[in-house]
Amino acid sequence: MRSVRKGDRVQVLSGDDRGKIGRVLVVIPEKDRIVVENVNMITKHQRATQNLRQPGIVKREGTVHISNVLPICPECDAPSRVRFVDVDNKKLRKCSRCGETF
Numbered sequence: 001m002r003s004v005r006k007g008d009r010v011q012v013l014s015g016d017d018r019g020k021i022g023r024v025l026v027v028i029p030e031k032d033r034i035v036v037e038n039v040n041m042i043t044k045h046q047r048a049t050q051n052l053r054q055p056g057i058v059k060r061e062g063t064v065h066i067s068n069v070l071p072i073c074p075e076c077d078a079p080s081r082v083r084f085v086d087v088d089n090k091k092l093r094k095c096s097r098c099g100e101t102f
Contacts, residue, residue, distance in 0.1 A: 002027065003071060003082040003093065004034060010069040011079040012039055017064075021072065025061065033063040040064050075100035 004010060008024045017039045026035040040062040048055035070079035073095040080097040092101045 002029060002066065004066055004069060009072040009074075010034075010036060011072055012036070012064065012069055014068045015040070015064070027066075028063065031063075032066045034066055034069065035061050035063055036069065037061060073098060073100060074102055 004024055004027065006024050006027050009021060010024055012018055012020045012022075020036075020039050022036040022039050024034050025037055028034065038061070041059050042062040044058045044060060046052060046055055046058045071082055071093075072078065073080050076095060076098040078097060080095050083094045083096050085092055085094045085101065087101070094101045
């Protein structure tokens with residue numbers, strides 16, 4: 001079970017994009033990496049294909065290691081570490097700052 005899931009708001013802790021806040025688009029659990037919107041932007045030279053008619057240089061998000069981000073608690077609206085609690089045989093995430101489960 002990971003502390004960060006798809007759709008979470010996270011804040012980047014280290015790297016060139018330190019301090020940026022974005023939403024998680026993709027989680028890659030095998031490599032412990034995630035894709036966050038507008039973070040770690042890379043340029044890709046795209047060839048024209050049947051699906052993509054327009055060739056050119058495309059900017060898109062690269063992956064970030066999961067240890068370089070902290071989820072933002074929806075209740076206290078601050079980046080915080082996450083603890084896991086067992087409620088009715090369900091594993092829920094709990095904010096370590098305010099104690100709210102999400």
